[in-house]
Amino acid sequence: MQTFKRLIRYSKPYWLRIVISMTASFGVGGTDAALAWLIEPLMRKIFTEKNLFIFKLLPLAILAIYIFRGICRYLQDYFIRTAGQLAIQDIRNEIYSSNMRLSLRFFHRNPAGILMSRVVNDVGQMQDGVANVVTGLLRDGVTALGLLAVIFYRNWQLAIISLLVIPLTAVPAQKIGRRIKNLSKQSLGRLGDITSILQETFTGIKVIKAFGLAERKTGEFRATNLEYYRFVRKTYKYDAMNAPVMEMIMALGIASVVWFGGKDVLQGQMTPEAFFSFVVAMGMLYSPIKKLLSAYTSVQRSLAAAERVFEIIDEKPDIEDPSEPLTLREAKGEVEFRNVTFRYGDEEVLRNVSLSARKGEVVALVGPSGAGKTTIASLISRFYDVNDGAVLIDGIDVRRLRIDDLMRQIALVDQETILFNDTIANNIRYGKSNATDDEVERAARAAFAHDFILEMPEGYRTNIGDRGVRLSGGQRQRLCIARAILKDAPILLLDEATSALDTESEQMVQQALNNLMSNRTTFVIAHRLSTILHADRIVVLDKGEIVESGRHEALLAKDGLYKKLYDMQFNI
Ligand SMILES: Nc1ncnc2c1ncn2[C@@H]1O[C@H](COP(=O)(O)OP(=O)(O)O)[C@@H](O)[C@H]1O
Numbered sequence: 428m429q430t431f432k433r434l435i436r437y438s439k440p441y442w443l444r445i446v447i448s449m450t451a452s453f454g455v456g457g458t459d460a461a462l463a464w465l466i467e468p469l470m471r472k473i474f475t476e477k478n479l480f481i482f483k484l485l486p487l488a489i490l491a492i493y494i495f496r497g498i499c500r501y502l503q504d505y506f507i508r509t510a511g512q513l514a515i516q517d518i519r520n521e522i523y524s525s526n527m528r529l530s531l532r533f534f535h536r537n538p539a540g541i542l543m544s545r546v547v548n549d550v551g552q553m554q555d556g557v558a559n560v561v562t563g564l565l566r567d568g569v570t571a572l573g574l575l576a577v578i579f580y581r582n583w584q585l586a587i588i589s590l591l592v593i594p595l596t597a598v599p600a601q602k603i604g605r606r607i608k609n610l611s612k613q614s615l616g617r618l619g620d621i622t623s624i625l626q627e628t629f630t631g632i633k634v635i636k637a638f639g640l641a642e643r644k645t646g647e648f649r650a651t652n653l654e655y656y657r658f659v660r661k662t663y664k665y666d667a668m669n670a671p672v673m674e675m676i677m678a679l680g681i682a683s684v685v686w687f688g689g690k691d692v693l694q695g696q697m698t699p700e701a702f703f704s705f706v707v708a709m710g711m712l713y714s715p716i717k718k719l720l721s722a723y724t725s726v727q728r729s730l731a732a733a734e735r736v737f738e739i740i741d742e743k744p745d746i747e748d749p750s751e752p753l754t755l756r757e758a759k760g761e762v763e764f765r766n767v768t769f770r771y772g773d774e775e776v777l778r779n780v781s782l783s784a785r786k787g788e789v790v791a792l793v794g795p796s797g798a799g800k801t802t803i804a805s806l807i808s809r810f811y812d813v814n815d816g817a818v819l820i821d822g823i824d825v826r827r828l829r830i831d832d833l834m835r836q837i838a839l840v841d842q843e844t845i846l847f848n849d850t851i852a853n854n855i856r857y858g859k860s861n862a863t864d865d866e867v868e869r870a871a872r873a874a875f876a877h878d879f880i881l882e883m884p885e886g887y888r889t890n891i892g893d894r895g896v897r898l899s900g901g902q903r904q905r906l907c908i909a910r911a912i913l914k915d916a917p918i919l920l921l922d923e924a925t926s927a928l929d930t931e932s933e934q935m936v937q938q939a940l941n942n943l944m945s946n947r948t949t950f951v952i953a954h955r956l957s958t959i960l961h962a963d964r965i966v967v968l969d970k971g972e973i974v975e976s977g978r979h980e981a982l983l984a985k986d987g988l989y990k991k992l993y994d995m996q997f998n999i
């Protein structure tokens with residue numbers, strides 16, 4: 428019920444559309460009732476009293492009524508559907524923006540495909556329900572009321588007899604509705620699995636082809652698809668059961684009316700015309716009631732989807748702005764880790780890590796893969812919160828800063844070169860949204876990207892990404908570096924920022940990075956030790972602990988892990 432109320436709340440802003448549709452519903456419902464009611468006087472006037480004038484008028488009247496009904500029906504459908512669509516659009520927007528507030532932990536827990544499915548499929552299913560409820564309640568409710576009035580007016584005793592069966596339908600309707608709700612929830616889950624496989628397949632198509640996985644993946648897809656069908660089949664089973672069960676129960680009503688009403692007519696207590704009008708009205712009445720009942724199952728389906736959607740909307744972000752944030756306009760760029768311990772799950776990924784970087788220093792993080800280097804960078808940008816200890820910027824715990832303020836202090840060049848489906852210029856401009864073309868070009872030049880950009884078909888306005896020009900790994904990396912250069916933040920995080928570059932461009936970019944690093948506190952993570960020889964401090968991590976730290980020469984002399992890594996790198 429709570430989910431239902433919440434669902435209805437989304438339609439509030441569109442009340443005008445709903446009111447128009449509702450008014451039109453009265454037209455539709457009213458004409459149905461009017462037609463049923465008219466049967467009696469018409470039959471009496473035309474066939475019993477042989478009134479030819481009314482007979483001539485009749486075809487025109489029928490046409491007029493149906494034209495009026497048609498217009499009403501159009502208004503009703505159009506406005507209710509657009510209202511439903513607008514409400515759904517709001518919900519979709521809300522999921523998107525609430526997703527944006529969630530932390531990386533959430534996104535690691537929920538695969539992209541499954542989240543996509545919630546925004547697309549689940550919300551879509553909600554929409555069917557919402558539209559059905561509102562139209563159902565309006566049109567069918569009003570129609571039913573009108574027809575009820577007719578049958579009560581014709582013969583109230585008979586009306587009561589015919590309605591006695593309606594409470595009987597409530598029990599199966601509720602049972603079926605509950606089953607459908609459960610099943611649709613599960614089938615939406617399976618639909619999420621399907622989307623998830625699709626998403627993985629299309630992003631990983633190269634690997635699938637290269638390793639000849641097409642058949643295996645096809646098999647997986649078929650199996651998941653079948654799994655989805657299994658649940659859908661069950662919902663169909665209950666859905667299809669719905670109408671026949673209701674009809675059988677209602678047949679009881681019709682049978683009793685024919686029995687009792689027929690007796691009345693035979694005994695002369697009711698005219699055949701009135702009986703006929705009654706039976707037509709009742710026949711017409713069962714249809715909206717049946718629709719109302721099936722709207723009920725469609726509401727259940729919609730509620731199942733709504734519960735899943737609200738679950739995501741209500742997901743509490745585990746990284747949030749503090750209630751009383753400290754303001755930090757422009758940081759000097761001092762970074763300190765104070766006895767930091769961190770876990771993604773149960774296992775400690777960082778153990779009692781302490782390190783500090785003064786303004787303008789370059790700290791290199793080295794160590795075998797899985798040592799925790801990327802994690803350290805993630806903690807500076809507060810993608811995760813530490814489990815113990817603290818990360819401080821200019822002496823302030825990052826948890827006490829507004830997240831926007833914190834992010835303004837940090838420029839990140841990640842090991843994954845993420846670019847968006849947009850022009851080259853705009854991709855660089857993600858570093859600073861109000862940058863002029865001139866600034867963009869300067870950043871591109873500094874990242875040694877300017878030359879290759881000019882060779883692109885439309886220069887800076889070339890579209891890259893899914894529907895655009897393909898870039899090499901090194902080119903992508905240089906655009907990411909340009910983006911960071913443009914951002915011009917006091918703290919710079921370079922996570923294997925040169926890993927995709929060839930030796931030549933690496934040297935160029937290294938120079939760009941050297942320029943960029945001056946005056947900024949930089950954390951650089953590099954596979955290639957050559958890029959960190961000149962760091963102010965090299966921190967060697969192993970299994971989440973700092974095992975050595977110092978300058979290059981000193982560490983070599985120590986003959987520890989650094990020496991080993993260095994020797995491996997240069998094959999000595
Ligand atoms: N999102 C994550 N969820 C769970 N474990 C993770 C996650 N990211 C990294 N890890 C684990 O944390 C450890 C350190 O990872 P990471 O900091 O990426 O290492 P590095 O960058 O030094 O190669 C690894 O054991 C890795 O498996």
Ligand SMILES: [Mg+2]
Pocket residue numbers: 800801802842
């Ligand atoms: Mg890493």
